[in-house]
Amino acid sequence: MTSQTPAPASGQATSKDTGPAAGAAVDTAATEPRADGPLLQVTDLVQEFIVKGSKPFQKGRVSAVAGVSFGIARGETLALVGETGSGKSTVARALLASPPALSGSITLNGRALPVGKNAKHNGTGRAGVQMVFQDPFGALDPRWTVARSITEPLVTAGVDGREERRRRVAEIMYLVGLDASRFAGRLPRELSGGQAQRVAIARALVSEPDLLVLDEPVTALDVSVQAQILALLFDLRQRLSLTSLLIAHDLAVVRALADRIAILYLGRMCETAPTAELFRSPAHPYTAALLSAIPPGLRGGVQRERVRITGRQPSPLNPPSGCRFRTRCPIAQQTCADVVPELRDIAPGHAVACHFPLVTEAG
Amino acid sequence: MTQPTPAGAALTANDPRPVVRVEDLNIKVRASGEWTHLVRDVSYTVDPGDCLAIVGESGAGKSITIRAVLGLLDPHKFQVTGKVWLGGTELGTLRPAARRAHVTGYASLVFQDPSRSLNPIMRVGPQIAETLLKGSGRQEKLTRAQARERSIDLMRAVGIGAPEERYHAYPHELSGGMKQRIVIAIALACGSQVMFCDEPTSALDVTTQAQIMDLLDDLRAKRGITTVVITHDLALAASRAEQVIVMYAGQVVEALPAARLAASARMPYTEALIYAAPDPDADVAPPMATATVSGAQPLPVRGLPRPIEGRPPDPRFPLPGCSFQPRCGHAEADCAVQAPGLTVVDVNHSLRCLHPLAAGSALEAARS
Numbered sequence: 074m075t076s077q078t079p080a081p082a083s084g085q086a087t088s089k090d091t092g093p094a095a096g097a098a099v100d101t102a103a104t105e106p107r108a109d110g111p112l113l114q115v116t117d118l119v120q121e122f123i124v125k126g127s128k129p130f131q132k133g134r135v136s137a138v139a140g141v142s143f144g145i146a147r148g149e150t151l152a153l154v155g156e157t158g159s160g161k162s163t164v165a166r167a168l169l170a171s172p173p174a175l176s177g178s179i180t181l182n183g184r185a186l187p188v189g190k191n192a193k194h195n196g197t198g199r200a201g202v203q204m205v206f207q208d209p210f211g212a213l214d215p216r217w218t219v220a221r222s223i224t225e226p227l228v229t230a231g232v233d234g235r236e237e238r239r240r241r242v243a244e245i246m247y248l249v250g251l252d253a254s255r256f257a258g259r260l261p262r263e264l265s266g267g268q269a270q271r272v273a274i275a276r277a278l279v280s281e282p283d284l285l286v287l288d289e290p291v292t293a294l295d296v297s298v299q300a301q302i303l304a305l306l307f308d309l310r311q312r313l314s315l316t317s318l319l320i321a322h323d324l325a326v327v328r329a330l331a332d333r334i335a336i337l338y339l340g341r342m343c344e345t346a347p348t349a350e351l352f353r354s355p356a357h358p359y360t361a362a363l364l365s366a367i368p369p370g371l372r373g374g375v376q377r378e379r380v381r382i383t384g385r386q387p388s389p390l391n392p393p394s395g396c397r398f399r400t401r402c403p404i405a406q407q408t409c410a411d412v413v414p415e416l417r418d419i420a421p422g423h424a425v426a427c428h429f430p431l432v433t434e435a436g
Numbered sequence: 437m438t439q440p441t442p443a444g445a446a447l448t449a450n451d452p453r454p455v456v457r458v459e460d461l462n463i464k465v466r467a468s469g470e471w472t473h474l475v476r477d478v479s480y481t482v483d484p485g486d487c488l489a490i491v492g493e494s495g496a497g498k499s500i501t502i503r504a505v506l507g508l509l510d511p512h513k514f515q516v517t518g519k520v521w522l523g524g525t526e527l528g529t530l531r532p533a534a535r536r537a538h539v540t541g542y543a544s545l546v547f548q549d550p551s552r553s554l555n556p557i558m559r560v561g562p563q564i565a566e567t568l569l570k571g572s573g574r575q576e577k578l579t580r581a582q583a584r585e586r587s588i589d590l591m592r593a594v595g596i597g598a599p600e601e602r603y604h605a606y607p608h609e610l611s612g613g614m615k616q617r618i619v620i621a622i623a624l625a626c627g628s629q630v631m632f633c634d635e636p637t638s639a640l641d642v643t644t645q646a647q648i649m650d651l652l653d654d655l656r657a658k659r660g661i662t663t664v665v666i667t668h669d670l671a672l673a674a675s676r677a678e679q680v681i682v683m684y685a686g687q688v689v690e691a692l693p694a695a696r697l698a699a700s701a702r703m704p705y706t707e708a709l710i711y712a713a714p715d716p717d718a719d720v721a722p723p724m725a726t727a728t729v730s731g732a733q734p735l736p737v738r739g740l741p742r743p744i745e746g747r748p749p750d751p752r753f754p755l756p757g758c759s760f761q762p763r764c765g766h767a768e769a770d771c772a773v774q775a776p777g778l779t780v781v782d783v784n785h786s787l788r789c790l791h792p793l794a795a796g797s798a799l800e801a802a803r804s
Contacts, residue, residue: 156641156642156643156644157611157612157641158611265747295493295494295668296493296668296669296670296709296712296713297493297708297709297712297743297744298743299712299713299741300711300712300713300714300741300742300743300744301743301745303714303740303741304740304741304742304743307740322641322642323642323714324642324716325713325714325715325716326714328714328715328716328718328719329714329715329740329741348719349719352719362643363642363643366642366643366645366646367642367716368669368671368672368674368675368676368716369671369675369716369717370671370713370715370716370717370718371670371671371674371697371698371710371713372698372710372711372715372717372718382643384597385597385611385613385614386611
């Protein structure tokens with residue numbers, strides 16, 4: 074089951090254009106000296122879940138993530154894109170060790186995060202990762218004031234001194250565009266959707282995590298509010314040189330925020346490339362199908378030729394042999410059923426796992 | 437239910453009468469003894485086999501408008517005035533029971549979240565068959581076996597593979613897109629000529645969204661079904677509909693043909709909506725140190741959405757002038773005092789603005 078995926082050299086590929094610029098402007102973050110390697114390195118991550126089978130007393134095994142490897146450089150935003158069931162949220166949850174991955178390795182800032190069935194949920198490994206969820210109202214305790222919600226990570230991180238904590242809460246609230254004097258005492262029900270998401274972002278950032286995981290941060294929000302949160306995230310990324318993992322299915326959102334995109338399908342990585350290149354020359358048929366499903370933009374956009382994929386995603390209980398996308402792929406051949414395609418570079422930072430990529434040398 | 441044949445579809449398509457016609461729809465709600473005006477003077481028509489998209493932010497009155505059209509609002513709480521024609525019959529002329537029978541036999545409503553529209557403890561096939569067996573209106577009497585057969589046909593028509601097996605599936609065993617297809621099959625089982633869809637794809641993935649929209653297009657082409665789609669996604673509306681209505685604070689602020697929407701939009705709110713969505717076709721420049729150091733006001737970046745600041749007005753305290761004026765970047769002095777009326781500027785194009793933009797200016801702003 075675990076295919077050998079080549080070690081991702083693509084992690085550092087885009088750090089060149091964001092790196093030097095991002096480092097200059099930081100006032101709050103970057104407590105540790107910059108290392109050369111990627112901040113986060115995930116290698117051969119495997120996650121499986123045992124579920125009830127179709128027959129009584131039978132157990133089924135869902136292969137949620139099957140050997141995914143990627144790296145995120147400091148200051149970089151990587152987007153994991155895929156349909157429901159592609160394993161993108163499972164990867165994110167493995168980073169938070171809830172639940173920890175079955176096998177593979179996760180290294181954050183040189184420290185190994187817990188992996189394996191009996192890994193302990195010790196706070197030390199997770200402290201460097203914070204998460205923002207899709208539904209802010211579900212993520213915030215309805216009976217806690219905004220100030221209390223934002224302060225809690227500081228208490229957990231062991232920041233002593235009421236004054237110090239209050240100062241940092243006020244600072245982060247200012248950064249996310251909330252007036253502390255007006256909002257600190259409010260309860261979640263007294264907030265609009267956009268304000269609640271700002272609180273959730275503030276709570277995630279207040280303990281200065283190494284890595285921010287954004288799980289569909291704008292999907293549940295209204296159009297105009299969505300734009301406000303996207304602009305905020307874009308702005309925060311510049312100010313704090315955030316390193317983040319963005320999980321989204323809306324490619325327009327991804328294009329606005331991510332430096333690099335990794336496309337997942339049924340627990341395997343199909344393609345990874347810098348954002349602009351992925352949009353310009355998708356190499357995997359699934360990527361092309363995803364791109365062509367976006368309604369053409371209204372600001373003089375391009376009309377992409379529609380690549381239709383038919384049928385439905387196969388059950389992860391019984392994933393197809395070889396390439397997992399082959400059952401819906403318009404150009405699948407016999408090789409695709411026999412051999413698992415390996416992720417291989419076709420251009421610097423652009424890797425694809427396909428026997429018959431649409432472009433062989435991306436330009 | 438009469439099985440819609442291609443000939444039947446053609447017959448509806450040649451019918452010159454609009455399938456849906458709404459005139460001066462006003463909705464008021466009573467809350468703590470006071471009447472609040474939620475929707476003002478909404479009028480539109482939809483021709484047979486066409487798709488109308490209603491676009492706007494939450495609270496703009498999109499959903500409540502179609503609920504009023506279908507007579508789903510509680511008469512003790514809501515006061516609905518105005519005229520509604522469904523298939524050439526004015527609903528106001530019918531007695532309540534006859535009206536209900538006419539509406540259920542003619543139109544149906546597809547909701548955003550399919551898992552909440554389906555009965556979780558009933559297999560999906562029988563849910564379609566139930567509609568065929570118990571549905572009121574112009575339907576013929578069916579035996580159970582016939583209903584089952586027809587349900588399977590309908591499941592096939594909405595693109596469900598292996599319908600004989602899926603007939604016995606529970607809703608939780610199906611994916612979101614599949615469930616939405618079942619809901620659409622139930623709507624077809626009612627014999628609906630018009631399908632009102634309230635955010636039909638917002639809860640779904642991009643590829644599934646495209647597939648469901650393809651299905652609706654397909655039903656329009658093959659069965660002559662007319663659709664009214666509510667969405668907050670202007671790009672989706674422009675790519676799938678014939679006519680687009682933009683609603684804001686309970687009013688229609690612009691109604692325009694979907695083709696070349698960005699080029700012809702002239703109401704500032706429509707322009708703002710175009711820019712509020714992230715542009716899927718433009719790269720965003722990587723963050724630059726200069727933009728950060730200079731402080732609060734980041735430079736506008738192409739592709740990055742431009743938020744609409746502020747919030748829509750509270751319907752309890754309507755503004756004297758244009759309802760979009762406080763958030764409008766092009767507002768002038770008289771916008772705050774004088775309420776604009778709906779003016780016709782072109783074929784199928786009307787707008788509610790005292791100082792409309794020049795045609796095409798929305799796109800020019802994108803290029804600069």
